[in-house]
Amino acid sequence: MPTRRAFLTAVGTAVVAGACRQNPPPFDVADFTLPARSLVGLFAATSYSIELADVIFRGFKELGVNVAGRRVFLKPNMVEYEPGTAINTHPHVVAGTAIACRRAGAAEVVVGEGPGHRRDIEYLLATTGLYDQLKDLGIKFVDLNHDDVRVVRLKSWFTGLSEMALPVELLRSDFVISLPKLKTHHWAGMTCSMKNLFGVVPGAVYGWPKNLLHMRGIPSSILDLTATIRPHLAVVDAITAMEGDGPIMGKPRALGFIAMGSDLPAVDATCARIIGLDPEKVPYLGPASHFLGNIAERRIEQRGELPSRYATQFDVVPSLQYLRLSQ
Amino acid sequence: MSSAAMDAQKRPIRSGRPEVTSGLREALLRLRNADGGWGYYPGKASRLEPTCWALLALARQSGAPLDIGLLQKWPREGDWLVDVKGAPINFAFNALAARTLLQHPDGTALAAPIATQLVRTRGLRLEQATALRQDNSLQAWPWIDQTFSWVEPTAWCLLLLKGLQESHPKSIPGEAGDRIRIGERMLLDRACKTGGWNYGGSNVYGQELWAYVPTTALALLAMQDHKDDPTVVRSLQFLQKDTNTERSAPALALAVVCLRVFGVDVGPFEQDLMSNLDLSRAMGSTVALASSLYALSETRHGMAAFIL
Numbered sequence: 001m002p003t004r005r006a007f008l009t010a011v012g013t014a015v016v017a018g019a020c021r022q023n024p025p026p027f028d029v030a031d032f033t034l035p036a037r038s039l040v041g042l043f044a045a046t047s048y049s050i051e052l053a054d055v056i057f058r059g060f061k062e063l064g065v066n067v068a069g070r071r072v073f074l075k076p077n078m079v080e081y082e083p084g085t086a087i088n089t090h091p092h093v094v095a096g097t098a099i100a101c102r103r104a105g106a107a108e109v110v111v112g113e114g115p116g117h118r119r120d121i122e123y124l125l126a127t128t129g130l131y132d133q134l135k136d137l138g139i140k141f142v143d144l145n146h147d148d149v150r151v152v153r154l155k156s157w158f159t160g161l162s163e164m165a166l167p168v169e170l171l172r173s174d175f176v177i178s179l180p181k182l183k184t185h186h187w188a189g190m191t192c193s194m195k196n197l198f199g200v201v202p203g204a205v206y207g208w209p210k211n212l213l214h215m216r217g218i219p220s221s222i223l224d225l226t227a228t229i230r231p232h233l234a235v236v237d238a239i240t241a242m243e244g245d246g247p248i249m250g251k252p253r254a255l256g257f258i259a260m261g262s263d264l265p266a267v268d269a270t271c272a273r274i275i276g277l278d279p280e281k282v283p284y285l286g287p288a289s290h291f292l293g294n295i296a297e298r299r300i301e302q303r304g305e306l307p308s309r310y311a312t313q314f315d316v317v318p319s320l321q322y323l324r325l326s327q
Numbered sequence: 328m329s330s331a332a333m334d335a336q337k338r339p340i341r342s343g344r345p346e347v348t349s350g351l352r353e354a355l356l357r358l359r360n361a362d363g364g365w366g367y368y369p370g371k372a373s374r375l376e377p378t379c380w381a382l383l384a385l386a387r388q389s390g391a392p393l394d395i396g397l398l399q400k401w402p403r404e405g406d407w408l409v410d411v412k413g414a415p416i417n418f419a420f421n422a423l424a425a426r427t428l429l430q431h432p433d434g435t436a437l438a439a440p441i442a443t444q445l446v447r448t449r450g451l452r453l454e455q456a457t458a459l460r461q462d463n464s465l466q467a468w469p470w471i472d473q474t475f476s477w478v479e480p481t482a483w484c485l486l487l488l489k490g491l492q493e494s495h496p497k498s499i500p501g502e503a504g505d506r507i508r509i510g511e512r513m514l515l516d517r518a519c520k521t522g523g524w525n526y527g528g529s530n531v532y533g534q535e536l537w538a539y540v541p542t543t544a545l546a547l548l549a550m551q552d553h554k555d556d557p558t559v560v561r562s563l564q565f566l567q568k569d570t571n572t573e574r575s576a577p578a579l580a581l582a583v584v585c586l587r588v589f590g591v592d593v594g595p596f597e598q599d600l601m602s603n604l605d606l607s608r609a610m611g612s613t614v615a616l617a618s619s620l621y622a623l624s625e626t627r628h629g630m631a632a633f634i635l
Binding site: 151209 | 368371372376410411413414417419451470475477480525526527528532534536537539541573575576577606607614
């Protein structure tokens, strides 16, 4: 018998999925075109000490990513700090992506994050080592929680919201890369390139945690943010991922790859399958497949390594057992 | 004012770091926008929180009366001060702004209506959830309307309402006392097992979550009139012990302010604060620089903005 939370999550998923079948659906159909097929690359990266810029640059070439002349915004996942854990996107992955962007001709590279729990960005930048990495590279960091904001119209309305204040440094970029850590997530099912976008919501406007997104439904919020921001690329840190009670209290789990792709649902669905979760059951991925991207295996073309090389089964909290592929 | 706070006021403060404080003052003045306010970072639009911190710090450092002219002219929506046009009203920063206004004799007229609105504001009541070890029926203060109650807005609202209840009891509605008691209960309920507070969740799925130094300092300031409460005692111990592990200017500055109010020797923490200002300076973080200036200054104004 499912727990109450699993039941509610399943009901929430059904409601969000049902919203996609509404006529009209909660998004402007003309704004979205599903690709016939989506490229997702899995590139071996056995540790954080290898030349990650080379791995990511190779990904750019294999996936046809073009950042030449663009102002690129990198959005890593930085939530908390505790030694020995795998909570945050590793600073070397952030630095490697920045170097790869420069090598590919980006006009400017900016890194920004707005942690949902801690306000103290200085503490996180210093303890995670990200500040030192960016300083060495001469790359600007933007505190998205405290940036200037502009109220923008949302491109989908699963939350029932029509607009949201978003950071101007993000909005003025013309190429956004979501750079998550791959983790299980005790509310959302998993953290990957789409869930990572919670960090762009400014805490100084909406508070800590970003409770508006919880109250409006986590899957719905993920969909609205992804539809509105439309990141151009996902680069997933799955070198050491997190399983169990993520996004903070879970355990590190070595996987040894970086996942990349321009279709965020396709990247997240591939990562879900690798860690033993059914993308169709992840509350936001099923609805995303109606307008944001592909999640079906037959519509995803792999580059680099095959998913089977890394396939495993991550521990999840008891209430999320129903997400498993085998069930 | 509690006896510990009075003792803290009388005790000579080891500060007088003139080079550091004058450097912080100059940095703050450079960060000031043409409209007279401060953004969070250089070149950013003026916002309520950094403006209040800058005003409080500059007044404390100089010993001059706080200049509330800017807050008197601040864009309003009814009684509320508007932080971002088109965005929800931020209750935490309205409470901070009202508390700032109260540092000037003419500020009460603008602060009291904000406080009255805050008395009528409460977080959503949620169903009890087995995954969370907390009492979801306690409706303290949210950051914005239609959301749940959290530590930081509750702490700022308690500081404001407790202050007004003592200084101008007739300026706020009679139910303020009940709201204060709910806010206190909520803070005590959300404290972490180690003592201290994070954003407002102490245990999820049986896992004890970590307390943070800045939110602990703020919540303790709001609970300074309950210094014998076991949760407050434990949280003060956490702050004294763990401030060393969170070496950032924003954390250390609030910790110094709080520990001073509780009458604790802050010498070592002040030293740490002065050694950890580089990143704040590099980023040009107004709140970090201003709270540091406030913490490190020694003037006749004492810690007035934070003492009940």
